[in-house]
Amino acid sequence: MRRAPRSASGSRACSRRPPRHCRAEHADLRVRIEGERDAAQHLALRRHDLLELIHGEDVLAGHANTVAVEAVGSSDHSGEGRVTEYDRNFRLTKDVLPSRYDLRFQLDLDHWTSTGWERITLTTKKASREIVLHAVELDITAANVDGIALENARFETDAQVAILRFAKEIPAGDHALEIEWTGGIRESLRGLYRSVRGEERYAATQFEAADARRAFPCFDEPEFKAKFALELVHPSGNAAIANMPVASGEDIADHRTRTRFRETPVRISTYLVAFTVGPYESTPETKTPSKIPVRCWLPPGLASQAIFARDAHVRSVEWLQDYTAIPYPFIKVDAIGIPDFEAGAMENPGAITYRTRLLAADEKNASIVTLKGVFSTAAHELTHMWWGDLVTMRWWTDLWLNESFASFVGEKCTAALNPEWR
Secondary structure (H helix, E strand, O other), X not given: OOOOOEOOOOOEOOOOOOOOOOOHHHOOOOOOOOXXXXXXXXXXXXXXXXXXHOOOOOOOOOOOOOOOOOOOOOOOOOOOOOOOOOOOOXXXXXXXXXXXXXXXXXXXXXXXXXXXXXXXXXXXXXXXXXXXEEOOOEEEEEEEEOOEEEXXXXXXXXXXXXXXXXXXXXXOEEEEEEEEEEEEOEOOOOEEEXXXXXXXXXXXXXXXXXXXXXXXXXXXXXXXXXXXXXXXXXXXXXXXXEOOOEEEEEEEOOOEEEEEEOOOOOOEOHHHOOEEEEOOEEOOOEEOOOOOEEEEXXXXXXXXXXXXXXXXXXXXXXXXXXXXXXXXXXXXXXXXXXXXXXXXXXXXXXXXXEEHHHOOOOOOOOOHHHHHHHHHHHHHHHHOOOEOOOEOOOOHHXXXXXXXXXXXXXXXXXXXXXXXXX
């Protein structure tokens, strides 16, 4: 299970039995991910204690008092309905609803920079000259809606939004919003970030809870689910992995490769979008009895140690399909060990990210407690494919429900498939 969010002073926001005056909107929910304890060092604990080590990040920290707050996602040129204070409590309304993102990133791992383009298919409920969406540490260089040019863009730091004002009023209805931007590949392990292992260079993402906005302008709240189609331009000779299988790849000029991925078959939240580029090596691909391809990806020299983890994913996803009576919805399972990764593991659909030690456990040499931890973590993250990814909470105050199901069902899966460990 997840630990309770801490207050700004470091104390627990609510005890296990919260007093009557302690409600969800009083909790300190500022966006922050705490460092995870090393799960491998604590696997001798009781099985239910292990659950606290699965994720180990407190993604709720940072949205204080946001539950009851409503603000607008667009405003008209007359000023009627305009947000007068963009503060840390800002919430988008449903005046603008995205349904699809086409995303393109050009990744420069030498200079740690990113250049992006996107087309967001969206529906507006009322006429407006402005569209408001999340963007942090990005330089928006161009935008248009159905060819209507951008007049200006301003940023509100506390609310972490960009307010895009266009040359003409945008009528209510269906539209295509195109945006171009530049940004960095960050040192901090969130958003689109860098990872270095010796001479190896990697770009990776960690978007939960509210860091997709650091990689691309988006409607970065969990209920704004959409389909995603992704293209990466990256240095040749590197593996490119994302939520969906590769649709095509081609070498282009300057020793670079363009990799396109299939569109997600269902809508997902922005915090679940994931991709990474680097000199990864993979285990041999295997398939579940229902033909779902499964691989583990790790830095060079480690993939041979991940056969047990790969097979744990195979067995778990098949068990979960039977348990839920719902087919696995995300086409493939890639488990990716990233050299620098702040969380313990992250349930990105089709591209689950891990600390390398939670995948690289050679069955011939690892202890039983280590193997238990690897299997339990994989089962937990795969449970999220149904509880969290396919069905998603509207807001972060209900994240406990995602985690409760993942902990309970993930442990059921682990116990059912490994009765000798009881």
